[in-house]
Amino acid sequence: MADEGDVLSDLNTGAANGADNQPIAGLISQYVKDLSVENPNAPESFQWQDQPELDVQFNIGAKKINDEITEVELKISVTAKAQAGTAYLIELSYCGLVGMRNMVDEQVHAFTYAEAPRILFPFARRVIADAVRDAGYAPLLLDPIDFQGLYIQQLQARQQEGANPFAAGNA
Template sequence: MSEASAENKQFAIQKIYVKDLSFETPNSPAVFTEEWKPEVNLNLNSESRPVADNVYEVVMKLTVTAKQGEKTAYLAEVQQAGIFTIAGFAEDEVKPMLGAFCPNTLYPFAREAVADLVQRGGFPPLLLAPINFDALYAQQVNEVQAQVANPDNAQH
């Protein structure tokens, strides 16, 4: 196949939506009586799957856990999703789009959902820091390549 020309390349956002949403405050109301000095942990990942020719669903999963000492103050989980048309690109161009560009598009929506959940849960506002998805994707690719190149070290 010849290299795709710029005129034939198409990227479009068809839909952005919340796929799943959860918020728990297992130690309320006692957690509200303590001085607020939480340890906040963010777990983030994304996955993609084709839904039709040149159409993909990308789902970003964010889990934010805030702990006061050993007690969980809150647990917020958001699955922010999008349906994207990606046509006319070479396969080696599509993977970074699904692994970095689409998550970068979804992240502001996920950040807003988390901030809203936390505030509605009665806690001080939480603004998640920006994330460089291009760097995360590159790191993930490098890790996979390292495991393929040296499978003996991958299990340690």
Template structure:
């Protein structure tokens, strides 16, 4: 029986290895603005979440640091009265092997944040609860869409400068 090309192609494809070496809160700030103002009565919160991602190569071979920066601002619905402000920088150090160089950038800014997000969600929930508000459970973030949007924004910015 002759061997088909599929077995050879499967062996030639690089095996991707992804390990989370560590993850940590780099910086965090929570301001309960409502408590400082001695707010009264029930308010309906309007929550806005901004996400920024950054990645960089570390000195050690195959290691990368990925940073997720979240800004969560809550205001009273119908007004601009701030209720709270949460700023969180959460990072992970990853060992990544087998990803082609031309695919490393999207891999770092899509796959790595997907692995960090459940921990970020938990921190946001705990901090808002401990800060005197109902726990805020963040919706899932579409990191593919976020990545594409950032590429489009950069392309439009370069076009405007040209």
């Protein structure tokens, strides 16, 4: 039997029973919003001997759906070019609906532009790999991306510019 002063958990926190006041964030759903696969020089491109150069670009966007739900969008573009021309071009818009409640603006911004993309990226990476494979090439496995590190770099750059790093639209 525990002594009167030995309390493991104080259930009298002052909050009403069932109060929903703790910060919470999570992924509600994820989906391909847009996918474009171009294979402009097939079947000739399958005969090319030189290794194509890859250009991979990505961008993160966010659109507020309501007070608690935000759509986070990963846009990834992959172009493979050889001396003879473009082998393939893949453009993907991969989205996730993110729910966030009882969080300060800085936490919402960080989750939207660093953590949510980190969660979504492995799934977008698989879509890209499958699209390249379905175009007739060896699957392309994109290197992992340090979204947290990129996010911190972006914040520091905006602070050095004197801009509010958490202003709407900043990624």
